[in-house]
Amino acid sequence: MDKNAIKKFAVWARTELIARVSLKGVEYGITEKKIEDANVDSVGGKVLTADEKKQRQALIAEINDKGYKQVMEEVAYTWFNRFSALRFMEVNGYLPSHVRVFTDEENNFKPQIITEAIHLDLDGLDMEKVYELKDAEKTEELYKYLLTVQCNALNKILPGMFQKIADYTELLLPDNLLREGSVIQQMIELIPEDDWKDAVQIIGWLYQYYNSEKKDDVFAALKKNVKITKENIPAATQLFTPDWIVRYMVENSLGRLWLEGHPDVKEQLLPTEEEQSAYAAGNRDPEDTKWHYYLEEAEQEPEVQAQLAEIRKEYAALTPDQLKVIDPCSGSGHILAYMFDVLMKIYESYGYTTREAVASIVENNLYGLDIDDRAAQLAYFAVMMKARQYDRRFFSRGIQPHVYAIVESNHVDKFAVDYFCNGDAKLTAAMDTIISELHDAKEYGSILTVTPQDWSALYDRFAEITEDINMSRETALRELLPLVQVAEAMAQKYDVVVTNPPYAGISNLSSKVNNFIKDNYPDSKADFFSVFIERCNDLVRKNGLQAMITQHGWMFLSSFEKLRAKLLKNETITMAHLGARAFEEIGGEVVQTTSFVMIKSELNEYRGVYCRLIEPNTQQGKEDMFLLEQNRFSTKQKNFYDIPGTPFAYWLSDTMFDIFKDSKTLSDVAKPRQGLATSDNDRFLKLWHEVDFSKIGFGITSIDDDRKFEYKWFPCTKGGSFRRWYGNNDYIVNWENDGEEIKAYAAKLYRNYTRTIKNIPFYFRKGLTWSTISSGLFSLRYVPEGFVFETKGAMCYVDDKYLYSVLALYNTKVMQQFLAVVSPTLDYHEGPLGRTPILLEDNSEIDEITKNCITISKNEWDSFENSWDYKGHPLIELRTETECVRVHEQQNYHIKDVYWVWSQLCDKRFQKLKDNEEKLNRHFIDVYNLQNELTPEIEENDVSVRKADLGRDIRSFISYAVGCMFGRYSLDVDGLAYAGGEWDVSKYVSFAADKDNIIPICDDEYFEDDIVGLFVGFVKTVYGADTLDENLEFIANALGGKGQPKDVIRNYFLNDFYSDHCKIYQKRPIYWLFDSGKKNGFKALIYMHRYQPDTIARIRTDYVHEQQARYRTAITDLEQRIANASTGERVKLNRKLTTLQAQDTEIRTYEEKIHHLADQMISIDLDDGVKKNYAIFQDVLAKIK
Secondary structure (H helix, E strand, O other): HHHHHHHHHHHHHHHHHHHHHHHHHHHHHOOOOOOOOOOOEEEEOOEEEHHHHHHHHHHHHHHHOOOOOHHHHHHHHHHHHHHHHHHHHHHHHOOOOOOOOOOOOOOOOOOOOOOOOHOOOOOOOHHHHHHHHHOOOHHHHHHHHHHHHHHHHHOOOOOOOOOOOHHHHHHHOOOOOOOOOOOHHHHHHOHHHHOOOOOOHHHHHEEEEEEEHHHHHHHHHHHHOOEEEEOOHHHHHHOOOOOOHHHHOOOOOOHHHHHHHHHHHHHOOOHHHHHHHHHHOOOOOOOOOOOOOOOOOOOOOOHHHHHHHHHHHHHHHHHHHOEEEEEOOOOOHHHHHHHHHHHHHHHHHHHHHHHHHHHHHHHHHHHEEEEOOHHHHHHHHHHHHHHHOOOOHHHHHHOOEEEEEEEOOOOOOOOHHHHHHHHOHHHHHHHHHHHHHHHHHHHHHHHEEEEEEEHHHHHHHHHEEEEEEEEOOOHHHHHHHHHHHHHHHHOOOOOEEOOOOOOOOOHEOOOOHHHHHHHHHOOOOOOOEEEEEEHHHEEEEEEEEEEEEEHHHHHOHHHHHHHHHHHHHHHHHEEEEEEEEOOOOOOOOEEEEEEEEEEEEEEEEEEEEEEOOOOOOOOHHHHHHHHHOOEEEEEEHHHHOOOOHHHHOOOOOOOHHHHHHOOOOHHHHOOOOOOOOOHHHHHEEEEEHHHHHEEEEOOOOOOOHHHHOOOEEEEEEEOOOOEEOOOOEEEEOOHHHHHHHHHHHHHHHHHHHHHOOOOOHHHOOOOOEEEOOOOOOOOEEEEOOOOOOOOOOOOOOOOHHHHHHHHHOOOOOOHHHHHHHHHOOOOOOHHHHHOOOOOOOOOOHHHHHHHHHHHHHHHHOOOOOOOOOOOOHHHHOOHHHHHOOEEOEEEEHHHHHHHHHHHHHHHHHHHHHHHHOOOHHHHHHHHHHHOOOOOOOOHHOOOOOOOOOOOHHHHHHHHHHHHHOOOOOOOOOOOOOOOOOOOOOHHHHOOOOOOOOOOOOOOOOOOOOOOHHHHHHOOOOOOOOOHHHHHHHHHHHHOOOOOOOOHHHHHHHOOHHHHHHHHHOOOOOOOEEOOOOOOOEEEEEEHHHHOOOOOOHHHHHHHHHHHHHHHOOOOOOOOHHHHHHHHHHHHHHHHHHOOOHHHHHHHHHHHHHHHHHOOOOOOOOHHHHHHHHHHHOOEEEOOOO
């Protein structure tokens, strides 16, 4: 199946149909901005027929009720569904007329219905009109007429898909359907004919892709706090379930119920070992209908077997026609269609004929509901096509399935209700209840609970009025019958419920739905899917089976703990734990799912079968692992009670269950604490390099330390990337005057600041921190005294005696195993962390190894300039470790030799940390007795210090050199020489800092302080004059460029330096690039901490104007040279002239922009940080990428 073609068509068709339908509306005086009077007899000079006038009035009424956009969307969608259904039926030969609607027999876009028009036998066809249109050669009009008649004729056999079109949908049927590029032509052209053979697949994918852009729009609106309305719930939550997961759910629920009651038919319905092996290997016969995804039950203890035997007696007493199954969120009908297939096998095994089985399935077994009218149409269609597939004459039998769009009672006609009830108190009471309970039903869908009624009495009354002649009869049948049908489907109990419910946090839903869920589903209110887990459990009768695919958060997260407590009263028979990427249409880690089958019965010692399929990162990979029977576990559900929070940790060994059962938790022996939420990070949090360094308070020992009143900013933990032992110290927080400003802001927002600013007494104490949100392994880091902590960088406080032991343990494989249980969603908040089992010991050897790990990690962190303890670049610091070349008493060094020393140091450090971590793994594996489950070895990727990297390290050397040019660093001072405060020129003896804080970057050495010239001088100062050329060549080679070393270095400054700088400084650059544009007319760097109000004026007068003069002189010179040049030389010179002229034009425009800013003499406040200050000058600065 060509899904790309299907997607391309469906996405385009939605936009096209909405546009074409809207265009038809214009013909009838209906636009989004204006609607002409509903009662007019003509529009735009066109006299309306009686039918058109009636249809137009109905359309206007609908727009007044739902809104213009919603109605246009619905009509377009309706026609899309009808076109899709007609195409499927014509390809498969299911049209009763046996005449193709869109193509000829060779699948050309030459509708057979036109060529056969005078021979057609369709209900309602006016042959005189056909002849009239043919004679007048009005082919397009004829085609529209025939299409409408065909749809109306199909209403007789498929009323759920082809409602009578004598309404406004006919009025808005697009024009020019036969033209090249029309929706119909594109449908035939883009989607291969063979793709229309499988109704479930083609309809399902069309439905998904048709909604995809609307889904994107809904989620984009969510970011602006626009809630999901009832009209948008289907698009926002629609997800086509992969075929193998549907089979797994249906076979292990409906199939299991039948096989356990009728084990004698197992051989008939289940594959042999050989057949299963062939299937798993990919050798699949299209005619094969065996249940390849059925999981045999685990071996049970005698007590459980006895309980199961009683349940199976119930199952054995069931006959096929007694089974009731439902998909309450049926979407396009994928699950319903496969339940149909499984029911057919059940009926056949019981001795029914195919015709009898099909009729009984549609009449007795199968139920489907959906909140979306068009999805329900598709599900209805899928079931009817499935019936037609098995029974060629099914359409003639007059049987309709129980597949309904949920309807609401908001606009029910009171006179029709009175007429229907006819004074009968019981009927009146029943209808009053149904009408009350289905009010706003479109908001809530299948989660509504409906009271059972005497359905027979209600249906008898409908039968009674069918032949009545009362004026309210039609309204009663049209409005009340669907209400009763939906109410019955929602009220009755089922043997099996199978569904893929919508996934949506309830905070994203309308307040009406939000409040309803909180009131009626308090234990599962965290998400729509969890509400459906609870609701589906209500729909299942005792000992019935419930199969679902949902997000897997309910298995682990604390917000679902009450739901888990309810579900533990049922038994999970099987689970396919899918993790991320189970749906090929959804990439990334966000949607992580699990599919499960539960029996509504409490079997205390029952062993479920669990398939852990989270490792494969493709839909196909997960299916393959399932079929190959890999990663399967069997465990008793009661074991989950041994784990704090009762997560469904089915993969644990008995040893790990015992550890959870018998051990203390981290919260018992330590204090994991949540950090503050600033409520405005841009205002209160900065990266430490943004502000005046002298305003940062380091080393504060407690909240009572009075030294904190001398500073505004303080170090703050805030998570960060995977890093163990030490580091990620990037942020500072405004805690001036004991957090006066941030507390006032929080109090203004929430009345009391303690709602977001928590655990203040713990501030500035030493402890351990981690990243609460991770994409992989957990990492814990030591934090010395002096830090505040933020919500994404929570802290854990431990007595000194156990501090290093806890740090060691939580950076081992052992704790990773336990964290996978309490927080498999990689959400490592203090709650889950506090539930991990801990075995504490006072072990001096472990403490020493841990301290060594901290030292190694800190030394590595401080080797890079994003550390506030950075002393200088290692390629300078390590010079004395290499052989010195003395020339005229001057020391000369080779940077390549220094890099080799650095590389060896990094390797040694890396290996030592790896060895330490493996020692710690080995130790704690022994402590926890997990030798049979874990090995101590770790992957190099999991060691969180860096090895040497020539490209990166040379770039960082260049960055340090630029820092020395600006005076941020000095060859004569360790660490920061200047980052705000008083400038001290005496710090810059060996290499002088740039005087005016403006360093131009040009494509030639136009200025004395040209950046390449300064860099060459820096290298010469650091390593000596006699090794200069070799060192520049080494640097150029490391940068990867071609040409002369200085040219390579210049090209790096022109094109790559600034993006590297922005990356190192996390898009908060401290060196600002004044940039005229892509032609490199003018570029210059300044250091924001040395910025003065006259800096831009000096850039303009001393650099921009001078550069403009150079361009003018160079252009004049080139023009003269060209006049006297040979033909060959003239081409080269002209090319250079074109470049210079473009640069001259660019810098002229740039000068005007910079002039405007220069005149303002703007001051900046470093406390405002980069983001706010950079924005002031954004018109003349390079974009931060």
